[in-house]
Amino acid sequence: MFVLEFKAQGKTTQYAAIDEAIKTAQFVRNKCIRFWMDNRGVGQKELYRHNTALRAEFPFVNALNSHACQASVERAYSSIARFYENCRKAIPGKKGYPQFNKNCRSVEYKTSGWKLSPNRKQITFTDKKGIGKLKLKGTWDLNFYQLDQIKRVRLVRRADGYYVQFLISADNKVEAEPTGKTIGLDVGLKEFYTDSNGHAEPNPKFYRTGEKRLKFRQRRVSRKKKGSSNRKKAINRLGRVHLKISRQREEHAKRVARCVIQSNDLVAYEDLRIKNLAKNHCLAKSINDAGWYQFRKWLEYFGVKFGRITVAVNSAYTSGACSNCGAVVKKSLSMRTHACGCGFVLDRDWNAALNILKLALSTVGHTGTWVLNPNASGDPTSTLIGAILSGQVGSMNEESPSL
Structure with missing residues (x-):
């Protein structure tokens, strides 16, 4: 449907x-x-x-x-x-x-x-x-x-x-030719995502861009008398600015997800808990502005539509583990370069994307996603391979006419 x-x-x-x-x-x-x-x-x-x-x-x-x-x-x-x-x-x-x-x-x-x-x-x-x-x-x-x-x-x-x-209620699937390509995606705040090929998609930061306009409209609301018609008009204008930002974020996630799915037979991404990550008050605004949930939702939707495999990988140790030798290298958030003792040096997000892809390829055919653990093969989680996230929570998808 x-x-x-x-x-x-x-x-x-x-x-x-x-x-x-x-x-x-x-x-x-x-x-x-x-x-x-x-x-x-x-x-x-x-x-x-x-x-x-x-x-x-x-x-x-x-x-x-x-x-x-x-x-x-x-x-x-x-x-x-x-x-x-x-x-x-x-x-x-x-x-x-x-x-x-x-x-x-x-x-x-x-x-x-x-x-x-x-x-x-x-x-x-x-x-x-x-x-x-x-x-x-x-x-x-x-x-x-x-x-x-x-x-x-x-x-x-x-x-x-x-x-x-x-x-x-209709079949919305599209027959697509196999591409023979696989890709791993590591989402972030600096870049919207970095894939296992080294490509970094820029983060548009729609909320940050429109924040000045939002503050202006919010001041207009606060200056109006409560209960007046002018206050209702000001609230409506403020709501229009919020609506525009949310639509920009949704359309961007939709467009990027469709391109990724059409270009690859298997797409691996992090199984993030956005609600828990947003509890960090220093990064909450940037995390919500990134639109990671919308991106994942459309990845899984288009994965079913075009018959592609989508795999949600537990993000534990994906940033710390070396994609070359598997050793765990501890890093702070400010360290943007992965430098391992084996001599392997790579961008931090690129290295994480390689780990995500490696995990996904090792779990295809199983009934769940797996935790990356340097000492064990991992434990399955509740997210099923190829399952639509929005279908698990009972919501529905809307596509743009251009899609």
């Missing part, structure tokens, strides 16, 4: 109706969370029954399409199930106890409550919220897909407008 996204064009009254539908979906989800808190042990069926009671009690909930209400129930149960799963796995730290949603930005319809026009350029929402017909602005062509392939339709509110997303 994959997602196609269009910009929605309508009138101001239609946008207000979309906001009302989003608020209703948030209300249903929060009510289900509260019902679970008051009645521990209830399952998804009980939450569906509670949703039926809400529709009978509140007219504005009944005005929303029944399938959209069911999707909100599923969102609530998803957070509950994730909390129980984290408890069973004894994940250290917070277990993700379900929280009330205070700023929901989307409402999701299933197979009813909407209707596409014959030319697939407009969509009409047929529930009682009054959204009506919206024009779809985008370069995708929905005529390539049957109506029964569209499993869900989502309305999303962003700082620059409203969007319509279609979840398509």
Whole structure:
């Protein structure tokens, strides 16, 4: 499955109706969370029954399409199930106890409550919220897909407008000719990544570039009176700057990942825990700005799409071990050159990329990735070779029309 996204064009009254539908979906989800808190042990069926009671009690909930209400129930149960799963796995730290949603930005319809026009350029929402017909602005062509392939339709509110997303159930794989090449990638802050061939992709640092503009917009927000319309406008302008930076980072990761996957039959990369790395307050801003998670997500997505092998290698000892003799050379973060006692001298990141590739080639065919240990062959981790990271966490991918 994959997602196609269009910009929605309508009138101001239609946008207000979309906001009302989003608020209703948030209300249903929060009510289900509260019902679970008051009645521990209830399952998804009980939450569906509670949703039926809400529709009978509140007219504005009944005005929303029944399938959209069911999707909100599923969102609530998803957070509950994730909390129980984290408890069973004894994940250290917070277990993700379900929280009330205070700023929901989307409402999701299933197979009813909407209707596409014959030319697939407009969509009409047929529930009682009054959204009506919206024009779809985008370069995708929905005529390539049957109506029964569209499993869900989502309305999303962003700082620059409203969007319509279609979840398509179709085969998205592309037959690609083998290249006979393999590559290892070591991500970093100075360079976006350094591969095992010695090539270093520059780090664009989109947040650092736009930080001056962000500070300017943030000052404008702080000067406006709280609750005023001018403050809301200033907040919207600030949100547009943040949205532009996030889109730049996402598109860059997408473009680079596609090029890497198309050029190699096997791609190895570090199995990093970004959340833990970002706890370093001195480097958190740079780590989040690098977009390592987005890059890995698109590597694995395009790996499945083009039939390439992607291997996540545990990053332990990849920077310290010598790719020539295997000896561990201790280094500080400021040491950017690897110099081993065997006489092997190489750039620190290049040496790490060679180690990552070597580990990946030694584990292809196994069911997991392995830890680099100078005294043992290693232990498997939970990331599967060729598995999509976003599929493991239950999210969906969106491609740009140019891809």
